[in-house]
Amino acid sequence: MDISPFFKLMVDKNASDLFFSAGARPTLKIEGQATPIGQVPLKPQQVAEIATSLMNDKQRKEFESELELNIAISLPEVGRFRVNVFRQRGEIAIVIRYIKGNIPTIESLNLPKVLKQVIMELRGLVLVVGATGSGKSTTLSSMIDYRNERHQGHILTIEDPIEYLYQHKKSIVDQREVGIDTWSFENALKNAMREAPDVILIGEIRDQNTMKHAITYAQTGHLCLSTLHANNANQTMERILSFFAAEAKPQVLQDLALNLRAIISLRLVPGIKNKRVPAVEVLLNSPYIADLIEKGKIDEIKDVMARSREYGMQTFDQALFDLYEAHEITQENAVLFADSKNNVALQIRLSNHQDLSENPDFTLNQDD
Known part of the structure; x- marks a missing residue:
């Protein structure tokens, strides 16, 4: 056939x-x-x-x-x-x-501008998270190529398989595919620092060993980028901790507090124009966020993000409300994809000056 x-x-x-x-x-x-x-x-x-x-x-x-x-x-x-x-x-x-053959730009993907600052960091750990098909690889490719066009250095990727193909621009970009350029993720991870990279992309973090390598790269002065399957920043932290035994978690939290730079969470939402649009949550590691991480107060992070928009942070709920206000998505989809359906529904109604007793088909439910 x-x-x-x-x-x-x-x-x-x-x-x-x-x-x-x-x-x-x-x-x-x-x-x-x-x-x-x-x-x-x-x-x-x-x-x-x-x-x-x-x-x-x-x-x-x-x-x-x-x-x-x-x-x-x-x-x-x-x-x-x-x-x-x-x-x-x-x-x-x-x-x-x-x-797609052409690597999209951050602007063409309608991603937050703060991602341009994140990818130009000299060191630290940056995680892009979301469900399968949410645009993690595409987002990372746009960020990497932004740096590639503007910063001299060596970018090393370890992928299974290679997706986007980068051209050497201001940076040298070496891409290693598991099964072709290296026998295993483990071998490639062990040898990565011997290849003198400034930036290391790990295609996906799936286990404790890969997570340890990612933290080590960040600790040793590299910018390490990777993806995880998680819904938002809080769940990402919980997923990372789940890789480790209870006695190791305090050290992991301390390492993350010192080395995490950002968690970028993605959801693709059906748009009004029959094309999906990205809703993006952004966590940046400020001193206050770092203190919460080190103390294991993960549940408090979301509220700090919501109050820190001037620094480039935003929650999913804020991103979805912005998309609704920009007439990119419907009211129903803004609520459907929200972390706190009650809060987004209420915010939309207040913005529309709707009476809460109106529209019985759009009632507030308990949050998931």
Whole structure:
């Protein structure tokens, strides 16, 4: 089965993802909405043949051994794609993500301007967090290329697989792909500091060992960037702590208080113009925030962020209200994606001078 037309269709439709799964029609995801292609569901053998056609011999052996495979594919005059092959209910399934060739700018992504300051830091730890498909990799790529265009130095990335391809501009950018340029994340992490980087990008922090390396890089004078799967800054802190035993957590909190520079949290929200827009929470590590982190008072961080907008911080609720005020998203979606649905609903009503007894379909509920 020739799937090159599917790749071309992804590009033409600006689809983020393409799904092949036995018993289902091939499906594109466009602006967060699943769109089936054709009328005939795929047979298990067809999906298996597609998967095999995407792999070389080494990758086939790896998939047979691990039952999981992550690879990147470049098609001349079409584009670049990230492929995940896995098994479900005993059958092979495939998810393909379209990686746009041009690295977007911070402005074109409608990201907060403070990210330009964050990426120019000389040292420290910067985490970009959010759900799968929330734009973490794209946000990081825009930040890295901003620095690449303005600051001389050495940027080293460790990725599985490489997504965006950087050009050498003012900085030298070396990109290492697990399985091609290094045998494992562990080997690449161990050798990273010997490669004299100023900036180190770790594709994703998934375990205690990777988290330790990230903190160490920040402690030793590097700017370390990475991603985590978390919903917001508070959950990010809790996720980091979950990697460590109870007796190690006080030291981890102290290390984070000293070395964390920012946590940037992302949510893509359906926009009024049928295009998703980013809602961005920004935590910057001020002396007060650092004191809260060291004392483990994670629950108090959000209130400090909300009161620190003049420094570039903002909560999700503030970001969503701003998007609503700018007529980028609907009232319903501003509330739906909020951390505190009550607070955002009330703020919108007050801004609209609505009487709280009006609009019975838009009532305040208990926060999640």
